[in-house]
Amino acid sequence: MQKMMMEEKLVISELELGKDLANRLMSNLKHTSSSSSSADSNKTLISEILRVYQNAIFMLSLNEHKNTLKRRSPEIDNDKDSKIMFKKRKTSDKKTEKVKVFVTTGQENGSIEDGHCWRKYGQKEIHGSKNPRAYYRCTHRFTQNCVAVKQVQKSDTDPSVYEVKYLGNHTCNNIITSPKSTNMNFSVSMFEEGRNRVNVTEKSEDMMKPKKSEEAMMINLEDLENKKNIFRTFSFLNHEFENGEWKSNLFLGELSPATSGSGITSEIVTAPASLKNSETADSYFSSLDNIIDQDWLWSAL
């Protein structure tokens, strides 16, 4: 835990540094500004970078604040008959975690690319929410028995924010890889929101079943939450994709094995404004997926 706090601070300072750098670059451009349009796009890009950093810093600070102030109440952990408690909580916790996707440009369709092929299979108005929730399943569900599912819902408060909930793990091997070297800066943060959940009950083999895997995943996530909002942040700068692995010049993150077995993830993604089509975004999300898949999140599967 302490280590994590340290990590977070490191991330914050790193991001602050990046922000300063971008600021300096911006002022540089101002003084040497020519009339070329590329200079303008550079400026927008930099502005976006600044905003991205701002977001990341803000989220990190928030999280840290939460960690220090909101300590988990102890009674939750070891109270009463755990089986009964688990059953009782089962339902109400479906909402506990969410993945938020920050899209800097107000991307209207809300389709967040994450390196996998998704097929929309439903949309629902959600009680109490202004915006409908869209349901996606992996395109290779039937061809490769991939049970991955995701839900995307535009944030009520911030239209540029999409809350994305991932359910199930990809068993397909069809990650979209479009290396397409870019000079984009991209930061991905993950964190969990939710209430208290302690028990981890279901076994990993259940995760492969199309139904009823959600609960187990939610549980694991909440377990995460119990560990005080584990927060992971990654930054990828001029990374490359090689031999199925992403190389990043900069990587910051707290890897938490506590999430093992969880097929659901939460994340905050800040995407650059220039992110227009899915290809470039894919590569970034692919990198995230790879890291998650290989290192911790699904390690129990």
Next chain:
DNA sequence: CTCATTTGACCGAA
């Protein structure tokens, strides 16, 4: 044509 999306129907859980 094929394949993806839309959208109301359907169903299970609470």
Next chain:
DNA sequence: TTCGGTCAAATGAG
């Protein structure tokens, strides 16, 4: 009953 997740026919895009 309501709510949320999924299904599947209709529709649209290419």
